[in-house]
Amino acid sequence: MTEPDANPLEYAPAPESATVAALRERYRPFIDGEFTDGTGAVFSSVNPATGEPLAEITGSAESDVDRAVAAADEAFRRRWAAISGTDRAKYLFRIARLLQERSRELAVLETLDTGKPVRQATEFDLPNAAAWFLHYAGWADKLDHAGFGPSPEPLGVTGQVIPSNFPLLLLAQRVAPALACGSTVVVKPAERTPLTALVFGELCEQAGIPPGTVNILPGDSGTGASLLAHRGVRHAVFTGSTEVGERVRRGLAGRGKRVTSELGGNGVNIVFADAAPEEAVRGVIEGAFFNQGRVRCAGSRLLVEESAAEEFVARLRDSMAELRVGDPMDRNTDVGALGSTAEVERLSELVERGVAEGASRWTVPATLPRRGDFMAPTLLTDVQQSMSVARTEIFGPVLSVLTFRTAREAVTKADNTPYGLAAGVWSEKGSRALWTARGLRTGVVWANTFHRFDPTAPFGGRGESGNGHVGGAAGLEAYLDV
Amino acid sequence: MSEDEARVSTRKRVTVPKTYKLYVGGSFARSESGRVVAVADADGTFRANAAKASRKDLRDAVAAARKAFGGWSGASAHNRGQVLFRVAEMLEGTRDRFTSEVAATEGLSATEAERAVDTAVDRMFWYAGWTDKLGVLRGGVGQVSGPYTVHSTPEPVGVVGVVAPRRSSLLGLVSVLAPVLAAGNSAVVLVDTELAVPAVSMCEAMATSDVPGGVVNVLTGDPAELISRLASHSDVDALDPGGADESLRGELEETAAGSVKRVLDAPLVEPDWSTAPGTGRLRAFTELKTVWHPLGE
Numbered sequence: 115m116t117e118p119d120a121n122p123l124e125y126a127p128a129p130e131s132a133t134v135a136a137l138r139e140r141y142r143p144f145i146d147g148e149f150t151d152g153t154g155a156v157f158s159s160v161n162p163a164t165g166e167p168l169a170e171i172t173g174s175a176e177s178d179v180d181r182a183v184a185a186a187d188e189a190f191r192r193r194w195a196a197i198s199g200t201d202r203a204k205y206l207f208r209i210a211r212l213l214q215e216r217s218r219e220l221a222v223l224e225t226l227d228t229g230k231p232v233r234q235a236t237e238f239d240l241p242n243a244a245a246w247f248l249h250y251a252g253w254a255d256k257l258d259h260a261g262f263g264p265s266p267e268p269l270g271v272t273g274q275v276i277p278s279n280f281p282l283l284l285l286a287q288r289v290a291p292a293l294a295c296g297s298t299v300v301v302k303p304a305e306r307t308p309l310t311a312l313v314f315g316e317l318c319e320q321a322g323i324p325p326g327t328v329n330i331l332p333g334d335s336g337t338g339a340s341l342l343a344h345r346g347v348r349h350a351v352f353t354g355s356t357e358v359g360e361r362v363r364r365g366l367a368g369r370g371k372r373v374t375s376e377l378g379g380n381g382v383n384i385v386f387a388d389a390a391p392e393e394a395v396r397g398v399i400e401g402a403f404f405n406q407g408r409v410r411c412a413g414s415r416l417l418v419e420e421s422a423a424e425e426f427v428a429r430l431r432d433s434m435a436e437l438r439v440g441d442p443m444d445r446n447t448d449v450g451a452l453g454s455t456a457e458v459e460r461l462s463e464l465v466e467r468g469v470a471e472g473a474s475r476w477t478v479p480a481t482l483p484r485r486g487d488f489m490a491p492t493l494l495t496d497v498q499q500s501m502s503v504a505r506t507e508i509f510g511p512v513l514s515v516l517t518f519r520t521a522r523e524a525v526t527k528a529d530n531t532p533y534g535l536a537a538g539v540w541s542e543k544g545s546r547a548l549w550t551a552r553g554l555r556t557g558v559v560w561a562n563t564f565h566r567f568d569p570t571a572p573f574g575g576r577g578e579s580g581n582g583h584v585g586g587a588a589g590l591e592a593y594l595d596v
Numbered sequence: 597m598s599e600d601e602a603r604v605s606t607r608k609r610v611t612v613p614k615t616y617k618l619y620v621g622g623s624f625a626r627s628e629s630g631r632v633v634a635v636a637d638a639d640g641t642f643r644a645n646a647a648k649a650s651r652k653d654l655r656d657a658v659a660a661a662r663k664a665f666g667g668w669s670g671a672s673a674h675n676r677g678q679v680l681f682r683v684a685e686m687l688e689g690t691r692d693r694f695t696s697e698v699a700a701t702e703g704l705s706a707t708e709a710e711r712a713v714d715t716a717v718d719r720m721f722w723y724a725g726w727t728d729k730l731g732v733l734r735g736g737v738g739q740v741s742g743p744y745t746v747h748s749t750p751e752p753v754g755v756v757g758v759v760a761p762r763r764s765s766l767l768g769l770v771s772v773l774a775p776v777l778a779a780g781n782s783a784v785v786l787v788d789t790e791l792a793v794p795a796v797s798m799c800e801a802m803a804t805s806d807v808p809g810g811v812v813n814v815l816t817g818d819p820a821e822l823i824s825r826l827a828s829h830s831d832v833d834a835l836d837p838g839g840a841d842e843s844l845r846g847e848l849e850e851t852a853a854g855s856v857k858r859v860l861d862a863p864l865v866e867p868d869w870s871t872a873p874g875t876g877r878l879r880a881f882t883e884l885k886t887v888w889h890p891l892g893e
Contacts, residue, residue, distance in 0.1 A: 245741070261733060263874050356856065363853035368846020372861055532855070551887045561889040563744065571738030571746045576753075576883050577833075578856045586738060586748070588884055596876055 128445040130232045135223035140170045143178055144315030146185035147325025152178045154333055159309055162229035163442050163451040163486040171308055174331040176340055182329035183346040186271045186298040189326030195268050195296040199255030206251035206293055208321035213244040220310055224282055225442050227309045229451025230405055232443050243286035249569035250290035260587040262596040268296035269595050270348035275338040277354045278304035278453050279408040285311055287584040288351055295593035300329045302341050306453055308332040356578050374592045377580035378507040379535030382528040383413040387422035389540035395433050401538055401564040402513035403491050406452055411536035413564055414508035417524050420517040427515060437491055439480040452487045461489055461510040468494050468503035499530055525553040534576030538564040616646040616792050618653055619799035621660035622809015628652050633789040638703030646792035649815035654822050657813035658831050661755045661782040664810030669752045669780040673728035679806045680724030686801035687717045694766055697794045701765045715870050716767040723774035726878055733875055734882055743891040750882040752780030753858055754833030757826040759819050759840045764869040765791040771869050772836055775877035782811045786819040827851035834881055838862035
């Protein structure tokens, strides 16, 4: 512990209280409007920041998947699609309000379960989850005006597999448009982070949503696979890594299902010499380390114009050194815990391989907590395009630096990946920033900003980053038979 | 008039036959494999030996489509529209020829064939008008919370592999090809040799109407032989499996999963191509790009 007067600008810890999360001993699947004991194996959810178990969860077996899909089908045919769009809108609105009202509880629960900083869960994950429901509530009775022709029909039962990096927000982004369109859902949250999804079931109950409209099945990847492959599921939505996504798609081929996959990325920040340096540094850091870099649209590659590279990297290092890494429950924390020990090992190996291939490593001089799955933000310079760190999806707090000479070269290097999710461009010259934005083969370009999300702005990938969109009218398309 | 002279004047004229070739990179060429398939009209009369494309032809066609993609997708939407309107003009100008070819190929009456050709011309015309309206269809402005200007614009997917319909030679082909082109993509189309005659004539309309070489590539042959190559080719960005046999669909979707190709959710049974299309095909072969920029003094 530092003496208070050793550095008067040192932050004192500002811990959030874990009791706010109202943790229960046991969480259960939510099927047909009721929490019932699943017949699958019991597993526990672990706090990655401490390694301590948080709660026990009854998993879902094949028979639970059958029951949930049957309930969703029944709800689709008899209740949810049959009620008026305005009534559906009001249910979505109720969910949005409930999310807002229980925002602090859910933010803390999300932090405990994921290891993300509580400030981020409070200021980003929860408000956005509520905003998504509010936005799509408005669409439920305006589908005729969404640009898909008159009276677009819902597809039917949607099976959704949600990843562990933004458990509740990604659920909201996928469940809200599905419900707005009149589809019913069966959600399989990530095995490691099921808690907020299960509390979401409670919100649905409180909102009075017809039973079977929303079903939540905690379980492992096997549960997810049997859900998506279930013959009662008309639309399979998978969000996760490209590797698993390809396997899922292969497994579902020829079954007459619609498959929406929202997969990985290998995002880039392009910094021109004329960029506003402070903003660009801040943006690059946010791009690479927001949510511990566990964002599929993270800017894990930095492409900086050669003439400005040395100075920019020096500034970057100075600012990175200010990042506070550690206890996610401390409101001052910038970078929290990774999802699991395996994640830390995978990333360490990736960095080692980069160094072996010729990259230079620099790590934020942070004292990491003794327990838990932490990794200090890492900067790799002297990275070449051929190195594995520059080619694979990072999904962690590792930033690789490459350089370029011309805008054309920057675009070519940025696009030299099978992924195509997001990119950032930094230049004070509007025409250059927008020219670069147009040239990039990505679904999203943040010009002079990064990691901005809004329910009114479509977000989605190209190429191997998947084929789905969330946000705006575009976010409805996947759930409609159009 | 002598008897001999009378015989000569009533004798049917000996026609000059057309050679039916592949259309790749803007040129008409025989298959590198040298293979051909005899094509008969619906009544069994021999019509021609159509080229039977090989895997090598397919690779060449994809390479040509990729090469042409930059120019076509980079052209202004207005310009692409002009080119496609010109295609409609060319189809209209050779309406009679198409009518007889469609009638012979599909075994339709003259009236039925005429209706199919007219609809095909109108469909090309309809899609031509879409090129500079995709921004209205798919794009828009995000009314985000915060000091940002956000706009989403449609962009073409890239190279689209198309398995042409089997139930309708010209109208089916135009109905699946026109939206791919209108959205700014380049195309590699597999056509069953049985339907080669109107398909090759359509390629001639493309070749004479300012469509840059390589934007449209048509391979006649046995689609079943080439489909899996089309689905697995890493330089093909999207697939319309509509004309593929139901038994091949599963394998196609599985192969396409490898590079996360976009696969059109095409019905197993071909639709009635004479009904007016919606915008689904335009949307299916369009990507969306959302660009954010902050506002500040």
